[in-house]
Amino acid sequence: MLTATNPAAAKNIARFNMKERCYKFEPMVEQTMVHYATDGWLLHKANDEAKKQIDMEKLQEDALMKFQAEMDRAVSEKKDEGVETEPPDDSRQLRNQFNFSDRAAQTFNNPMRERATFTEPPPTSAMAGSVSQWEIYDQYIQDIERQKVQEEINKAKAAAKKGGAVPSQAPKPSAEEEDENKDTSNTIQGPEMSRAAHVLERMVNQNTFDELSMDFKYWDDATDALREAEGTLLPLWKFSNEMTRRRHVTSLCWNPRHLDMFxxxxxxxxxxxxxSGLICIYSMKNASYPEYTFTTDSGVLSVDFNPERDNLLAVGCYDGSVLVFDVSKKINKPVYQSTIKNGKRSDPVWQVSWQPDESSKLPQFYSVSSDGHVDLWTVTKAELMHEEVLSLRMVPRAGDGEAGGEARAGSLARGCCFDFSKANAFIYLVGTEEGRIHECSKAYSSEYLNTFDGHGMPIYSVKWNYIHTKMFLTASADWSVKLWNSTSPEKNVMAFDLGSPVGDVAWAPYSSTVFAAVTDEGKVHVYNLFRNKHEAMCEQKIIKKGRLTKLEFNPRHPIVIVGDDRGCVTCLKLSPNLRMTSQPEKGQNFEEMEVQKLDKVIEVALKSVVGGEGGEKI
Known part of the structure; x- marks a missing residue:
């Protein structure tokens, strides 16, 4: 990057470091500037060109001597004949004759100038006074009277709060006493000082993390041009503080309006x-400390922002309660909380999700608990209303037998996660602890639309595709991530073995074939099925010790945040190969193109089925 101050010196020269195997900015910049340059006319005596010039000069001297001798002889012959002749003109220049001229150049030197800064001294005022015994006595008397008046005012306020009669003969303070007793906010702890300190904190953090901010805006891995089927993740900020130590990151959620806040x-x-639980709301503009913090009596398992009212945050806790916080009020207490009277569950609430309802203008969100119930919560002005939507009954398996089938049919399945369809707000998926996925509808509270049986251990995450509304992913503790088609519940389309329990999986919002998953080994796996459906384009270890628990893509920026079991959230930027999208053809919609891409991948995967169970195993 060149500037007008010094056009010859670049500011952001990056060189490849062979030791660390990455590009780094070069802090030292060559500051040499050429103001004037010219070629010299001197030659070295031992040079061939100089020897040729000396020989040429000798030939010129010999020719000049011969010419002078002939002229002298001709003049003498003319004199003998009596003819007067004019002397020869010696002023004409001979060829290659060296003429020396002394030339000099003097540059203009700017005069030295002094620059100084002067500040006006603070205003001063002279004060003088005398102190005597009677003046001290008068001040003590005034202070005693002021204390009596203040006691009467406090008694009147206490009586008014209790509902008693206010004494009519209470002495009224003077104007000066009213000014002194008036509750004025402290300047240091006032809102104006808090706002100014907030701005200064942002400025300090921006200067501290300037390199990370530049990487967030401009970093592109140049090695992606040499490898089409691979990509990398660049760690940017790490969000953690003293309060989050020895805690597990159980949920992540981006704010729908402020996309730099989560x-x-x-x-x-x-x-x-x-x-106990803790909720921190961070901003990428300040990675050193959260913008807001809220504490709960029980551990937090899920959080979700309202898409229409971004100040409302729904929370599901380990003790079975659901909470609603108002972020704009900055109060460390929920504005709504479920109790035993209004539907509090006895088992943990694993996930909450806001879902708008066209018939009701009130905010509503759903929750799923491990006690086998899906509940609807409606936020009114006075209270939090509860309604049971679905009871997750157990479905007998093929090899259970009659006794086992009857036992399963009479019990409830433990719900672990759920996700609502992007195309139809009535359809949603529920993942259970027994490894099954049930497709349900809000209109039916007792029957499943479909049941997908493909995992042998609890399902930790289920996600619908943002663009292809019939496809969804599931992540399970059985080390696998599976791709399903909602129209064919008999078998999964594709299966990916990640070699470790999978904590979370998420689709990329910019492509129908890109998804990412995190495992207990501390690795992030990023797949692009359109480029390579057999191997991950990126498999990168983020933390040395510990396991990754949650993952979430940013809706706009090419970044992803991951949480671990040590209370740290890491922001990662995707390299160009991982965020590359295809351009639609003329007359073709972007969504149609993405749907066709995933359909082609599914068609190829179904043709290469391994064995008779499930789809293609990778």
Whole structure:
């Protein structure tokens, strides 16, 4: 990047470091500037060109001597004949004759100038006074009277709060006493000082993380041009503080309006050691400390922002309660909280999700609990209303037998996660602890639309595709991520073995074939099925010790945030190969093109089925 101050010196020269195997900015810049340059006319005596010039000069001297001798002889012959002749003109220049001229150049030197800064001294005023015994006595008397008046005012206020009669003969303070007793906010702790300190904190953080901010805006891995089927993740900010230590990141959610802000829920997956919950709302503009913090009595398992009212945050807790916080009020208490009277569950609430209802203008959100119930919560002005939507009954398996089938049919399945369809707001999927996925509808509270049986262990995450509304992904503790088609529940389309329990999976919002998953080994796997449906384009370890628990794509920027079991959230930027999208043809819609891309991948995968169970195993 060149500037007008010094056009010859670049500011952001990056060189490849062979030791660290990455590009780094070069802090030292060559500052040499050429103001004037010219070629010299001197030659070295031992040079061939100089020797040729000396020989040529000798030939010229010999020719000049011969010419002078002939002229002298001709003049003498003319004199003998009596003819007067004019002397020869010696002023004409001979060829290659060296003429020396002294030339000099002098540049203009600017005069030295002094520059100084002067400040006006603070205003001063002279004060003088005398102190005597009677003046001190008068001040003590005034202070005693002021204390009596203040006591009477406090008694009147206490009586008014209790509902008693206010004494009519209470002495009225003077104007000066009213000014002194008036509750004025402290300047240091006032809102104006808080706003100014907030701006200064943002400025300090911007200067501290200037390199990360530049990487967030301009970093592109140049090695992606040499490898089409691979990509990398660049770690940017790490969000953590003292309050989040020894806590697990249990949920992540981006704010729908402010896309640089996200909420993090902290709890504990070690259920033998339950802990209190914590909610931190971070901004990428300030990675050192959260913008807002809220504490809960029980561990937080899920958080979700309202898409229409971005100040409302729904929270599901380990003790079975659901909470609603108003972020704009900055109060460390929920504005709504479920109790035993209005539907509080006895088992943990694993996930909450806001869903708008056209018939009701009130905010509504759903929750799924491990006690086998899906509930609807409606936020009114006075209270939080509860309604049971679905009871997750167990479906008998093929090899259970009659006794086992009857036992399963009479019990409830433990719900672990759910997700609503992007095309139809009535359809949603529920993942259970037994490894099954049930497709349900809001209109039916007792029957499933479809049941997908493909995992042998609990399902931790289920996600619909943003563009192809019939496809969805599931992540399970059985080390696998599976791709399903909602129209064919008999078998999965594709299966991916990641070699470790999968904590979370998420589709990329910019492509129908890109998704990412996190595992207990601390790795992030990014797949692009259109480029390579057999191997991940990126498999990168983020933390040395520990496991990754949650993952979430940003709706606009090419970044992804991941949380671990040590209370840290890491922001990662995708390289160009991981965020590359195809351009639609003329007359073709972008969504149609993405749907066709995924359909082609599914068609190829179904043709290469391995065995008779499920889809293609990778």
């Amino acid at each position: 909420a993090v829920g902290y709890g504990s997956y070690d259920f033998l050691k339950p802990s």
